[in-house]
Amino acid sequence: MMTLLQSALTGWTDYTQHGKFAALLLLAILYLGFVLYGSGKEANASGAEKARKRLYLYGALVTFGCICPVTALILLKYQTAFYSYVWIWAAVPQTALIAWAATDFLCNLLKEKSLRNGMAALILLGILFLGGNPVSEWTVAQTTQIPALTGMPGQQQGTPAREILEQLSVYNAEKGNSREYSLWAPKEVMEAARAYSAEIHPVYGRSIWDASLGSYSYDTYETWQEDMYLWMSHLETTGETEYLRTDENTTTEAGGRKIDFAACLDSAGKAGIDYILLPEDLSEDVQKELQEAADGRLRSFGGYFLIVM
Amino acid sequence: MTFRTSDILIGGSLIIIGLTEIAHLAGCLLGWSFLTVTDLLLAEVGIVLLAAILLSVISRQTRKRATAGKNDPVADQNSGTDTAKEKSTQILTGVLAFLILLQILRILTGNRMWLTGDMTVETVNTFLRENAVYTVNPLTGTAYSMGMSLRLKILCLPTLYGAISRFTGMAPVDVVYRLIPCITLLLSYVAYGSLGKALFPENSVKRRTFLLIVGILFSTGAYMPGVDGFDVFYGGFRGVTIRAAVLLPYLLSCLMDRKYTGVILCILAEACIVWTLYGAGVCLLVTVAWLILGALVSQFRKRWEKRKMTDAHGRSGEEATE
Numbered sequence: 001m002m003t004l005l006q007s008a009l010t011g012w013t014d015y016t017q018h019g020k021f022a023a024l025l026l027l028a029i030l031y032l033g034f035v036l037y038g039s040g041k042e043a044n045a046s047g048a049e050k051a052r053k054r055l056y057l058y059g060a061l062v063t064f065g066c067i068c069p070v071t072a073l074i075l076l077k078y079q080t081a082f083y084s085y086v087w088i089w090a091a092v093p094q095t096a097l098i099a100w101a102a103t104d105f106l107c108n109l110l111k112e113k114s115l116r117n118g119m120a121a122l123i124l125l126g127i128l129f130l131g132g133n134p135v136s137e138w139t140v141a142q143t144t145q146i147p148a149l150t151g152m153p154g155q156q157q158g159t160p161a162r163e164i165l166e167q168l169s170v171y172n173a174e175k176g177n178s179r180e181y182s183l184w185a186p187k188e189v190m191e192a193a194r195a196y197s198a199e200i201h202p203v204y205g206r207s208i209w210d211a212s213l214g215s216y217s218y219d220t221y222e223t224w225q226e227d228m229y230l231w232m233s234h235l236e237t238t239g240e241t242e243y244l245r246t247d248e249n250t251t252t253e254a255g256g257r258k259i260d261f262a263a264c265l266d267s268a269g270k271a272g273i274d275y276i277l278l279p280e281d282l283s284e285d286v287q288k289e290l291q292e293a294a295d296g297r298l299r300s301f302g303g304y305f306l307i308v309m
Numbered sequence: 310m311t312f313r314t315s316d317i318l319i320g321g322s323l324i325i326i327g328l329t330e331i332a333h334l335a336g337c338l339l340g341w342s343f344l345t346v347t348d349l350l351l352a353e354v355g356i357v358l359l360a361a362i363l364l365s366v367i368s369r370q371t372r373k374r375a376t377a378g379k380n381d382p383v384a385d386q387n388s389g390t391d392t393a394k395e396k397s398t399q400i401l402t403g404v405l406a407f408l409i410l411l412q413i414l415r416i417l418t419g420n421r422m423w424l425t426g427d428m429t430v431e432t433v434n435t436f437l438r439e440n441a442v443y444t445v446n447p448l449t450g451t452a453y454s455m456g457m458s459l460r461l462k463i464l465c466l467p468t469l470y471g472a473i474s475r476f477t478g479m480a481p482v483d484v485v486y487r488l489i490p491c492i493t494l495l496l497s498y499v500a501y502g503s504l505g506k507a508l509f510p511e512n513s514v515k516r517r518t519f520l521l522i523v524g525i526l527f528s529t530g531a532y533m534p535g536v537d538g539f540d541v542f543y544g545g546f547r548g549v550t551i552r553a554a555v556l557l558p559y560l561l562s563c564l565m566d567r568k569y570t571g572v573i574l575c576i577l578a579e580a581c582i583v584w585t586l587y588g589a590g591v592c593l594l595v596t597v598a599w600l601i602l603g604a605l606v607s608q609f610r611k612r613w614e615k616r617k618m619t620d621a622h623g624r625s626g627e628e629a630t631e
Contacts, residue, residue: 021530048565051565051566052508054599055508057606058595079585086534090552091591093558095523095526095537099501099519100508100519107512139531142423142533143422143423144423144424146421146482180450194435194450196482197438198435198438198439198447205448206431212425216448217448217456218456218458219446
């Protein structure tokens with residue numbers, strides 16, 4: 001409940017951090033209010049005019065409903081408090097109201113053709129262009145490179161993850177195995193595996209790091225799967241072969257449970273994993289250590305190290 | 310009741326979503342194979358299409374008979390159309406078409422998507438591979454041990470995309486990340502066009518300008534999830550995007566024009582494509598708010614007029630006594 005309250009209180013401030021469409025919306029509401037109610041012709045409104053006024057009233061009320069923490073809390077509750085604050089804005093016809101106000105303003109302005117009006121129209125369009133912030137690093141961070149993207153026409157290659165999966169599938173087929181195989185690999189390959197082919201069975205899916213995917217299944221991951229994910233992430237980010245897991249209630253001298261490659265290999269063997277891919281950009285000492293743990297089965301394969309189990 | 314092209318296009322899409330839901334439920338609840346589910350969908354669409362063609366032919370003939378011998382009032386109105394206005398409309402339409410083309414190119418050549426909390430491609434791949442609906446976890450390929458939420462299980466978009474992939478031969482990744490976002494973009498212009506028609510019924514220049522500004526807002530506003538532009542360009546295949554960019558503008562236009570069939574279709578379509586949890590969805594919320602607002606406004610207007618009348622009577626009474 002406290003999280004929900006916090007979300008309702010700080011939601012508006014967070015919402016206006018990254019782009020200024022919310023400001024444009026408020027401006028549009030103000031402008032349309034003057035246009036629709038400023039003339040004072042209430043009584044003889046036509047059917048279309050009445051509908052326009054109702055749309056305006058609806059838009060203005062629901063906007064203030066989203067800004068005001070008390071009503072925002074009610075709206076958050078309506079969407080069962082699962083979705084974040086930003087989704088209550090789905091009920092606000094934001095694009096429609098801004099476009100309506102801008103259209104009305106532009107068309108009224110350009111009725112009389114003069115340099116001043118032309119400049120004002122250009123300034124308005126400039127504000128519209130600058131209102132968003134589609135090229136910021138934050139925006140890019142909200143998106144992911146499409147996993148297993150096929151090469152576009154005229155473009156020969158797809159993503160590196162797709163290429164290694166393609167090579168591995170060909171290798172697997174050449175070995176005369178069944179077309180299905182299980183895999184443990186770095187994050188970008190695991191992310192692309194099921195998007196590339198449903199014949200690949202990764203030891204864990206994207207839901208292990210994307211918590212919002214957890215709602216698609218009541219199943220949870222077992223400790224050995226989490227260990228393998230944590231170890232691989234640690235290897236990718238630090239290049240170290242030992243990971244100290246501290247999020248469990250284990251009290252050891254080291255302050256956590258140590259996970260090493262040998263333990264992961266053991267889990268992989270028990271789980272019946274067919275192939276293991278490891279990143280190739282590792283120091284020579286680490287490569288040697290991994291080679292020893294894998295009994296010399298580590299070999300270079302398409303920009304990764306491959307272990308055939 | 311008159312149907313516009315926008316009603317046919319969006320209404321048709323919503324009906325296809327409904328038909329997909331029926332087929333999807335057959336796969337989900339009755340355990341039908343995915344191939345049978347897609348065949349059922351094809352048959353449903355075929356039957357509905359035939360029925361629609363038949364109905365339109367019959368209604369056209371009835372209308373022809375009814376209007377035979379009468380002058381066409383629309384043609385009479387159009388004969389006096391301002392040519393300057395027509396020219397402006399044509400120029401704006403050209404600019405709009407160019408903008409839409411650029412946006413389609415952006416979708417086709419983009420290599421980034423908003424994938425947080427989404428597993429559509431994995432689900433479509435799994436349906437096609439397993440020839441079954443939700444028998445294994447799409448993210449790992451292992452059988453479910455605890456299962457999944459029924460509310461999520463009944464969302465039908467993966468079945469629709471899987472059927473398109475099967476019938477067109479396109480890879481699921483291309484259907485989901487390329488084809489569907491383009492269709493969503495085009496349908497969103499149709500939906501906003503319909504809203505523009507409700508906002509500016511007599512002014513085609515204003516309607517085109519409205520669409521052009523919507524297009525600019527799409528392009529410049531692609532900065533965060535929940536903003537239409539971002540949703541369309543980076544997640545055009547998601548149910549929430551279809552709701553925001555197609556269903557809601559169309560719903561508002563239907564509410565403004567009092568087309569309640571369209572309203573009902575939007576509410577039902579949202580339930581089939583978006584995880585509304587226990588909440589009943591945004592379309593229903595908007596509709597209820599709209600109707601309550603209408604009732605309140607008319608009550609307020611009645612009281613205001615009554616008060617005005619009483620004031621006027623009082624004043625005339627005072628004048629008479631004077």
